[in-house]
Amino acid sequence: MAQTEEQRCIPRELPEMLKKFARAAILAQPQDLLQFGVDYFEAVCRGESSPVREQSEQVSLCNWAELTPELLKALHSQVAGRLIIRADELAQMWKVLKIPTDLFNSVMNVGHFTEEIEWLKFLALASSALGVTIARTLKIVCEVLSCDHDGGPPRIPFSTFQFLYTYIAEVDGEISTSHVSRMLSYIEQEIIGPDGIITVNDFTQNPRVRLE
Structure with missing residues (x-):
């Protein structure tokens, strides 16, 4: 039938x-x-x-095609360790690197940024245009922020990773705060060593770490 x-x-x-x-x-x-x-x-x-x-x-x-991790790293170098940067100054840096202005405006709109911008948040949203998934976005951010030149996997302080993951998940809106808390708790207790550092491999190659 x-x-x-x-x-x-x-x-x-x-x-x-x-x-x-x-x-x-x-x-x-x-x-x-x-x-x-x-x-x-x-x-x-x-x-x-x-x-x-x-x-x-x-x-x-489309607009994302001209943005690369290398350009993001160049921007990060120009920001020179500042946590806050003025929007007009960052816009000028963006323009000098010849990245489309409408992409800058898109990131500004998504992040609800005004005259002063939290650089790590801006960097995270710009990286998400290249990353698609949260894990890949965090991988790109980690590669931009890492200062290691010993040939090992890029790494950043766990506290920075925690801030970035929480923020990206909040903007994404599809991941529960309880899931974010569980993942961060597992990473901190089972992966992070006494140096307080997380590597890209820690969250991309561990099957128990599911960021989404």
Whole structure:
């Protein structure tokens, strides 16, 4: 007998799957949404953490395409350790690096920044344009902030990671505060050593650390 409309049910995973795809598409701003969808779900099937091709494959990401981790690192160097920077000063740095102004305005709007900007928050939101997933966003931020040159994985103080993860999850709006607290508690108790440092590998290669 043919299945009636009433007998059909929504697969349990579908709402969350579509929500993640919508978030990725909004961040990436692809010119070809259908092709982006194909790339996205193929990557999901392969189990990749970041379902967007690398820029080296020359996939158009609209306004985000001209932003790179290297440019973010250049900006961080110019900020020179300050926690707060004036918006007009940062805008001028942005302009000198020839990054699209509308991208700067987008980050300003998302972060609700005004005349004075908390640099780490701005950096986190700018990195999210490249990261798509929270883990990849934090990886990019960690690479920008890390000052190590010994060839090991990039690393930052756990306190900085805690601040960034909490902020990004809050802006994302899809991750419960209880989940964030559980992950931070696990990382602090089971991973972080006496030096108080976290490496990229600690949160990207540990299967028990699920930031989303």
